[in-house]
Amino acid sequence: MTATRTAPAEPVAPAPVRHTGRNAGMLNALAPFAKIGMVVGGVLSVLGAYLAWSTFVLNKGAFPERSTLTMFVEPLGVSGYRLHLTVLGIAVIVVALLRIPARHRIVRGLGLGITFVALLNGLWIIVEGGGFGAITASDGTVAFGAVVALVGGLVTVLFAQAGGLEPRPEWTWRLPWWAEWILLLVIFAIVLLLVAEVLTSGGQGGVVNPYAGVVFLSLLAALAGAFAALNASGLLGWVAVVSERHRVFSVVVLLVCALALPFTNAGTEYWMTVASNIGVYAATAIGLNIVVGLAGLLDLGYVAFLGIGAFVAANLSGAAASVIGIHLPFLLVMVISSVVAGMFGAIVGSPTLRVRGDYLAIVTLAFGEIFVRSAQNNIGSLTGGANAIPNIPQVAIGGLAFNESITIGAVRLPSGVLYYIAIVLLVSVVMLVFGNLKYSRLGRAWIAIREDEDAAAAMGIRTGPIKILAFLIGAMLAGLAGAFFAHKTGVVAYDSFRFLESVTLLSAVILGGMGTIPGAVLGASILFVLPEKLREFSDYRLLIFGLALVLIMRFRPQGIIPDRHRKAELADTDPEDVAREGPGALPTEVEP
Amino acid sequence: MTEPQATSEQPELEAPPEEVIAELAQDMHIATGTREPILETVGVSMVFGGLRALSDVRFSLHEREIIGLIGPNGAGKTTFFNCLTGLYTPTSGVVELRGRPMPQDPARVTAAGVARTFQNIRLFPSMTATENVLVGRHVRMKQSAFSSLVHGPQFRRSEREARERSEKLLEFVGLTRFSDELARNLPYGDQRRLEIARALATDPSVLLLDEPTAGMNAQETEATRQLIFAIRDLGVSVVVIEHDTKFIFTLCDRVLVLVQGELLVEGTPDEVRGDPRVVEAYLGAPPDEVEAQIHTGADPAVGAGEES
Numbered sequence: 001m002t003a004t005r006t007a008p009a010e011p012v013a014p015a016p017v018r019h020t021g022r023n024a025g026m027l028n029a030l031a032p033f034a035k036i037g038m039v040v041g042g043v044l045s046v047l048g049a050y051l052a053w054s055t056f057v058l059n060k061g062a063f064p065e066r067s068t069l070t071m072f073v074e075p076l077g078v079s080g081y082r083l084h085l086t087v088l089g090i091a092v093i094v095v096a097l098l099r100i101p102a103r104h105r106i107v108r109g110l111g112l113g114i115t116f117v118a119l120l121n122g123l124w125i126i127v128e129g130g131g132f133g134a135i136t137a138s139d140g141t142v143a144f145g146a147v148v149a150l151v152g153g154l155v156t157v158l159f160a161q162a163g164g165l166e167p168r169p170e171w172t173w174r175l176p177w178w179a180e181w182i183l184l185l186v187i188f189a190i191v192l193l194l195v196a197e198v199l200t201s202g203g204q205g206g207v208v209n210p211y212a213g214v215v216f217l218s219l220l221a222a223l224a225g226a227f228a229a230l231n232a233s234g235l236l237g238w239v240a241v242v243s244e245r246h247r248v249f250s251v252v253v254l255l256v257c258a259l260a261l262p263f264t265n266a267g268t269e270y271w272m273t274v275a276s277n278i279g280v281y282a283a284t285a286i287g288l289n290i291v292v293g294l295a296g297l298l299d300l301g302y303v304a305f306l307g308i309g310a311f312v313a314a315n316l317s318g319a320a321a322s323v324i325g326i327h328l329p330f331l332l333v334m335v336i337s338s339v340v341a342g343m344f345g346a347i348v349g350s351p352t353l354r355v356r357g358d359y360l361a362i363v364t365l366a367f368g369e370i371f372v373r374s375a376q377n378n379i380g381s382l383t384g385g386a387n388a389i390p391n392i393p394q395v396a397i398g399g400l401a402f403n404e405s406i407t408i409g410a411v412r413l414p415s416g417v418l419y420y421i422a423i424v425l426l427v428s429v430v431m432l433v434f435g436n437l438k439y440s441r442l443g444r445a446w447i448a449i450r451e452d453e454d455a456a457a458a459m460g461i462r463t464g465p466i467k468i469l470a471f472l473i474g475a476m477l478a479g480l481a482g483a484f485f486a487h488k489t490g491v492v493a494y495d496s497f498r499f500l501e502s503v504t505l506l507s508a509v510i511l512g513g514m515g516t517i518p519g520a521v522l523g524a525s526i527l528f529v530l531p532e533k534l535r536e537f538s539d540y541r542l543l544i545f546g547l548a549l550v551l552i553m554r555f556r557p558q559g560i561i562p563d564r565h566r567k568a569e570l571a572d573t574d575p576e577d578v579a580r581e582g583p584g585a586l587p588t589e590v591e592p
Numbered sequence: 593m594t595e596p597q598a599t600s601e602q603p604e605l606e607a608p609p610e611e612v613i614a615e616l617a618q619d620m621h622i623a624t625g626t627r628e629p630i631l632e633t634v635g636v637s638m639v640f641g642g643l644r645a646l647s648d649v650r651f652s653l654h655e656r657e658i659i660g661l662i663g664p665n666g667a668g669k670t671t672f673f674n675c676l677t678g679l680y681t682p683t684s685g686v687v688e689l690r691g692r693p694m695p696q697d698p699a700r701v702t703a704a705g706v707a708r709t710f711q712n713i714r715l716f717p718s719m720t721a722t723e724n725v726l727v728g729r730h731v732r733m734k735q736s737a738f739s740s741l742v743h744g745p746q747f748r749r750s751e752r753e754a755r756e757r758s759e760k761l762l763e764f765v766g767l768t769r770f771s772d773e774l775a776r777n778l779p780y781g782d783q784r785r786l787e788i789a790r791a792l793a794t795d796p797s798v799l800l801l802d803e804p805t806a807g808m809n810a811q812e813t814e815a816t817r818q819l820i821f822a823i824r825d826l827g828v829s830v831v832v833i834e835h836d837t838k839f840i841f842t843l844c845d846r847v848l849v850l851v852q853g854e855l856l857v858e859g860t861p862d863e864v865r866g867d868p869r870v871v872e873a874y875l876g877a878p879p880d881e882v883e884a885q886i887h888t889g890a891d892p893a894v895g896a897g898e899e900s
Contacts, residue, residue: 442739451716460702460731
C-alpha cells in the first residue's frame with residue numbers, strides 16, 4: 001500500500017504561520033501556542049462532559065425519570081451528549097499531538113462539533129431548567145459542565161485557527177479490489193447504522209418526550225463535527241474516489257442498505273412512516289431539482305404537481321368519496337398520475353417561452369395558488385374540498401395489503417415496511433432518471449440554458465421546448481410521488497399542498513445543494529425530519545428553519561453537498577472552505 | 593480536484609498541426625466544392641424605430657473564403673451579424689444560406705450551419721471546456737429520450753462520438769490541457785479560443801467571429817490569425833468583424849467597409865486600403881495623415897469600444 005499526497009506537503013519544521021486579514025495580530029500571537037492550546041481545549045471538553053451539568057430538577061416531570069441532565073443519576077455513566085463530548089475531546093487531544101497532515105483543520109472541525117453540542121445542551125438547560133442559574137453554581141454544587149465544555153470547544157477552534165489551516169490533503173491509496181469492496185461495505189453499513197441512530201435519536205418527539213428535539217440536534221452537531229474532521233483529513237474525499245471506482249457496486253450496496261433500514265432499531269411502524277414521508281418529499285425534491293437546479297428556472301408552486309398526482313390517484317383508487325369511482329391497479333394509477341401532472345407541468349412551463357427570471361417565479365407562484373384554491377373549492381367534485389378525499393384503500397398486491405406487517409423467517413417487520421420498500425424503489429427510479437438525464441445531451445442543454453440562455457440558443461439549443469421539457473419531467477416525477485403519497489397517507493386534502501410546502505421543498509433543494517441527488521435527498525430529510533423531532537418547539541419551528549437557512553446561505557451558499565458547477569459559481573467567497581463532495585455523494589453523481 | 597492554476601501558464605501559440613486539421617476536416621466534412629455563394633444577402637435593411645441601422649446591404653460569401661467586416665463604431669456591423677444569425681429579422685431584404693432563406697430563429701440558424709462567437713465572451717462559465725464544446729455538439733447529436741434515460745447503446749455511441757470530436761476540437765484550438773477546466777478559470781485569450789471551438793462543434797459551413805482579437809496582445813492576435821487560416825482549411829467560410837485593420841488586411845480575402853449602415857467599399861485588402869473614402873469615413877480627418885496610419889497598421893478607431 002503506497003500513499004502519496006498531492007496536496008502541498010507539510011513542511012518538516014513547521015514554518016511560523018503568518019495570518020493576514022481580520023484578527024491577524026491576535027492569531028499570530030497565539031500561533032506558537034497552538035498545540036498546547038488545542039490540547040487544553042480538548043481537556044476542557046472532556047472535563048466539561050464529566051462535571052455536573054444541572055442540579056435542577058427539570059420542570060417537565062419528576063426526578064429522576066425526566067431529569068436526565070443531572071450528573072447524579074449515573075455518576076460515571078457516559079452516554080448521549082456526554083459520550084459525544086468525551087469522544088470529540090479525546091479526538092482533539094490525540095490529533096493535536098499527532099503529526100498528521102491537515103491537523104489544525106481536523107481539530108477545528110472537532111472543536112466546532114464540541115462547541116455546538118455544548119451550546120445546544122447548555123441552551124436547553126437554560127430554557128427548560130430555570131434560567132442561567134441552571135448552568136452555573138447552585139444548590140451549593142458546581143454545575144457548570146456546559147460552560148466548561150463550551151469554553152473547551154471555543155478554545156479548540158481558536159487555537160486550531162491560530163495554528164494555520166492547511167490545504168485539504170488528497171489521498172491516492174489503492175487497495176486490492178476485494179479490500180476496497182469490503183471497505184465500502186463496512187462504510188455503508190456504518191452509514192446505515194448512523195442513519196437509523198439519527199432517525200430514532202431522542203425517540204418520538206412530542207409532549208410526552210420533551211427531550212427528543214435537543215437529543216437529536218445534539219447528535220447531529222456531534223456527527224457534523226466528526227464529519228467535518230473526516231472531511232478535513234481528506235479521508236472522505238478518498239472514500240468518494242474509491243466508491244467512484246466501484247460505481248455499480250456502491251449503488252447496489254447503497255440500495256441494499258436503504259432496504260435494510262427496517263432491520264435496524266428504526267424498524268418500528270412510526271419510523272417507517274417517517275422514513276416513507278421523507279421518501280415522498282425526497283422524490284419530489286429531486287424532480288424540483290431538475291427545474292431549479294439544472295435548468296435554473298425558479299418554480300414557487302411546485303408542490304401543486306405533487307397535489308395533482310395525489311388527487312388523480314385518489315380519484316382512481318376506488319375511494320368512496322371520489323366521484324369517478326373506479327379502481328385501477330396501483331402501478332397503472334401511478335403512470336396516469338404522473339402523466340396528468342406532467343401535462344400540467346407543460347402548461348405551467350409554457351410561459352417560460354416569454355417570461356424569464358423573477359416574472360416566471362411569479363407565474364409559478366400564481367399557479368400554485370390557483371391549484372390550492374381550486375382544490376379547496378372542490379372543483380369538479382374532484383378534490384373533496386374541505387372534506388378532502390378520505391379512506392383511500394391500501395395498495396394491495398397479490399392479496400397482501402401494504403399496511404400489514406410481514407414476517408421474514410424469525411424477524412417480524414412492522415406494518416408500513418412495504419410502503420417503505422416501495423418508496424425506496426420509487427426514489428431509486430427517480431434518482432436514476434435525474435442522474436442519467438443530467439449527463440445526457442438534454443441535461444447539458446438545461447445547464448447551458450441556466451448559464452446563458454442566449455448563448456445556448458446560439459449553440460442550436462431550442463430553448464423553448466427544452467425548458468418546457470424540464471417542467472414536464474419534473475412534474476412527472478412529482479406526480480409519481482403524489483400517487484404514492486395518496487395511498488400511503490390514505491387521505492388527500494388540499495391543505496397538504498400550500499405555498500409553504502413549495503417553499504420548504506425549494507429550501508430542501510437549496511439547502512442540500514442545487515443540481516445534485518444526494519443534496520436533494522439530504523435537504524428533504526433534514527427539512528422533513530426536523531418538524532418530527534422538534535414537536536415541542538413547534539411554535540418556533542419556522543423561526544428555527546428560517547434562521548438555519550439564513551446561516552447556511554451566508555456560510556455555505558452552494559448547499560451541503562454542492563454540484564461541481566454550482567460550487568464553482570460560488571467559490572469566490574472562500575475556495576478553501578468549499579468541501580469536496582462527501583460520502584453522501586452517490587456514485588450516480590459520478591460523471592461517466 | 594484542486595483548483596488549477598490556469599492563469600499562470602503560458603498559452604500555446606502555435607498554429608494547429610497539419611494532421612489535426614486534416615483529420616478534423618474529414619470528420620466535419622463541410623466543403624462541397626461549390627462555386628455558388630454559400631451565404632448571400634440581398635438588400636438587407638434594418639430599422640429600429642426612427643434609426644436606420646442597416647440600409648440595403650448586399651453581400652456574398654463563397655466557400656473557404658474569409659471576409660472582413662470593418663467600420664467605425666455604430667456602423668451596424670454587429671446588427672448585420674445579428675440579422676445573419678436570426679437574432680434580428682431584417683426589416684426588408686433576404687438572407688440566404690446555400691440558396692435557401694435563412695430561418696428566423698438562432699437555434700435553427702445554427703442547425704442550418706451558421707455558427708457565431710460573441711463580441712463579449714459568452715461561454716457557459718461553470719461548465720468545463722469539454723462540456724462547453726459538448727453543448728456545441730447538441731445540434732448534431734442524436735439521443736432518443738428513452739436511450740438517454742437508460743443510457744442505452746445509442747446514447748453511449750453518440751456520447752462517445754461527441755467526446756472524441758470535442759477532444760479533437762480542443763486540440764485544434766490548443767486547449768487540450770484545459771479540457772477538464774471550468775471555462776471561467778481559463779485565461780482571457782483561451783476563453784476566446786474555447787468559444788471558437790464551441791462554435792466549430794456545431795459543424796458550421798459559415799463561422800461568424802465578432803471581434804475575435806479584442807483585448808489580445810500582438811502575440812495572441814497572431815495566433816488567432818493562424819487559427820482562422822486553419823479554420824478556413826477545415827472547409828469553413830469565415831466572416832470576421834474587427835477593429836484592428838492590420839489584422840483584417842493580412843487575414844481576409846475580401847474586406848467590406850460599413851459606414852452608417854451602408855456598404856461603403858468592398859474589395860480586396862489592397863483596394864480597400866487605398867480607398868480614400870474609407871479613410872475619410874473612419875476618421876473624418878485629412879486623408880494624408882491618416883492614410884499613413886492605416887498603412888502602418890495602427891488602429892485608427894481610437895477607443896474602439898463595445899458597440900459597432
